[in-house]
Amino acid sequence: MYDQKTINFMNNNKSKTYNFHVHGMHCNACVLLIESELANYPGVTHVKATLSSRSVDVSGDFGNKTDEEVAKFLSIPIQDNGYTLSLEKQVEMSKWSDFKIAIPIALLFAVLFVVLQKVGLVNLISSGSVTYGTAFVIGIVASLSTCMAVVGGLLLSMSATFAKEGDRVKPQILFHIGRLVTFFVLGGVIGAIGSAFALNVSMTFVLNLLIGLVMLILGINLLGVFHFTKKLQPAMPKFIGKYAHEVSKFNHTLTPFLVGIATFFLPCGFTQSMQIYTLSTGSFLEGGLTMLIFALGTLPVLALISFSSWNIKNSSKAGIFFKTAGLVVIMFAIFNLINALAVVGIIPPIINF
Amino acid sequence: MKSALIPISIILASLLIVAVIIFTGGNSEALDGNNVSIVDGVQIIEIDAKGGYTPRKSVAKAGIPTVLRFNTKGTFDCSLSIRIPSMGISQILPQTGSTDINIPNPESKTLQGMCGMGMYPFEIDFQS
Numbered sequence: 144m145y146d147q148k149t150i151n152f153m154n155n156n157k158s159k160t161y162n163f164h165v166h167g168m169h170c171n172a173c174v175l176l177i178e179s180e181l182a183n184y185p186g187v188t189h190v191k192a193t194l195s196s197r198s199v200d201v202s203g204d205f206g207n208k209t210d211e212e213v214a215k216f217l218s219i220p221i222q223d224n225g226y227t228l229s230l231e232k233q234v235e236m237s238k239w240s241d242f243k244i245a246i247p248i249a250l251l252f253a254v255l256f257v258v259l260q261k262v263g264l265v266n267l268i269s270s271g272s273v274t275y276g277t278a279f280v281i282g283i284v285a286s287l288s289t290c291m292a293v294v295g296g297l298l299l300s301m302s303a304t305f306a307k308e309g310d311r312v313k314p315q316i317l318f319h320i321g322r323l324v325t326f327f328v329l330g331g332v333i334g335a336i337g338s339a340f341a342l343n344v345s346m347t348f349v350l351n352l353l354i355g356l357v358m359l360i361l362g363i364n365l366l367g368v369f370h371f372t373k374k375l376q377p378a379m380p381k382f383i384g385k386y387a388h389e390v391s392k393f394n395h396t397l398t399p400f401l402v403g404i405a406t407f408f409l410p411c412g413f414t415q416s417m418q419i420y421t422l423s424t425g426s427f428l429e430g431g432l433t434m435l436i437f438a439l440g441t442l443p444v445l446a447l448i449s450f451s452s453w454n455i456k457n458s459s460k461a462g463i464f465f466k467t468a469g470l471v472v473i474m475f476a477i478f479n480l481i482n483a484l485a486v487v488g489i490i491p492p493i494i495n496f
Numbered sequence: 497m498k499s500a501l502i503p504i505s506i507i508l509a510s511l512l513i514v515a516v517i518i519f520t521g522g523n524s525e526a527l528d529g530n531n532v533s534i535v536d537g538v539q540i541i542e543i544d545a546k547g548g549y550t551p552r553k554s555v556a557k558a559g560i561p562t563v564l565r566f567n568t569k570g571t572f573d574c575s576l577s578i579r580i581p582s583m584g585i586s587q588i589l590p591q592t593g594s595t596d597i598n599i600p601n602p603e604s605k606t607l608q609g610m611c612g613m614g615m616y617p618f619e620i621d622f623q624s
Contacts, residue, residue: 265547412574482614488581492617
């Protein structure tokens with residue numbers, strides 16, 4: 144007759160190897176993150192995660208828990224990052240039926256986008272001089288213009304991708320902080336030194352092409368249908384695996400911040416013309432405020448885009464949301480690529496708004 | 497109830513599109529010659545730049561000294577940034593004003609240009 148304590152003690156001496164399927168693991172960074180989180184978790188002696196099979200082998204002793212309880216127990220340290228462990232193989236996420244709803248919604252967005260370009264919103268800006276009030280209106284108009292295809296498309300692809308990895312709030316906020324701070328600081332610098340940060344034709348072309356391709360890859364990934372593009376996602380070298388966790392955090396913090404900064408230089412006619420206006424202000428404060436207020440004008444629409452992915456991860460509509468976002472991002476990517484090629488004269492202009 | 501929202505919104509959107517096409521259709525197509533004048537042997541082609549280029553298509557004579565004149569008035573959109581790839585032109589217009597681009601001897605072909613982001617095209621058909 145043994146008491147409960149003794150049974151626990153006896154079981155504790157036995158280390159067992161489990162194989163779990165990981166929901167939500169889809170990139171090399173995930174592998175590193177999961178391994179580093181689990182390796183330091185009580186009871187774990189050995190961890191090996193595999194991306195191709197989306198599984199993790201865990202050795203260790205976890206008392207007299209059943210396999211299901213171990214899966215639940217080991218999910219605790221990684222669930223904040225959007226991963227869960229289970230015994231049964233994950234049913235393939237890509238439900239084709241989601242497209243029945245995602246395609247019409249995406250088309251609706253496309254149509255809305257074209258309509259917005261056709262209604263002549265630019266005529267709302269009638270005054271030749273720029274006050275802070277007009278800067279704000281120009282910002283609102285800009286956020287509904289074709290600049291949405293570049294800035295909005297990039298933002299949607301980024302926020303939906305982060306949301307898919309379970310990080311919904313922080314990257315979005317960092318993006319907006321990066322954007323607003325940059326617009327104020329660089330606007331001030333332009334006003335103070337009196338020269339604009341204009342990219343030349345070939346640099347703009349390279350930037351356009353790069354944005355278009357990144358958006359295309361992210362968009363296809365969001366569809367969750369094709370798996371080959373995952374290999375195209377920038378992967379971190381394995382040798383920094385030791386710092387995997389820190390690197391992953393860094394990635395989720397720095398990337399959106401840098402993208403926010405980069406939006407100052409993205410090809411958007413309104414941003415460019417505001418920068419040119421700012422040149423004439425001749426003062427840091429006035430230049431900075433003009434650009435900041437312009438950026439604030441673009442904020443409502445951009446915030447709507449970036450926070451569309453809030454609360455979506457765990458809802459049953461998540462599949463539809465990510466597929467719709469993927470389709471919209473792909474359309475914007477193609478739009479940007481066609482324009483980029485037309486502007487340098489490689490193809491004749493196709494898009495005509 | 498929720499499932500009904502999607503078809504309803506699609507129908508509403510399509511109605512909106514049809515309305516927009518009807519009300520904005522036929523704006524600023526080829527205005528043959530109206531914007532082209534010859535003053536003292538110099539051909540002047542005037543194009544308004546705001547929310548796109550008006551007229552989109554101009555017809556002009558090839559082989560005579562030509563000035564492409566872009567007029568802006570409170571323009572803040574992409575049409576400020578003019579691109580004519582075949583001539584290597586990439587220029588930013590003032591928000592309000594008039595900017596001349598000289599074409600000393602235009603060949604008889606169609607010159608294509610667009611704004612810096614590509615979605616507002618314009619063309620000038622130089623005919624011999």
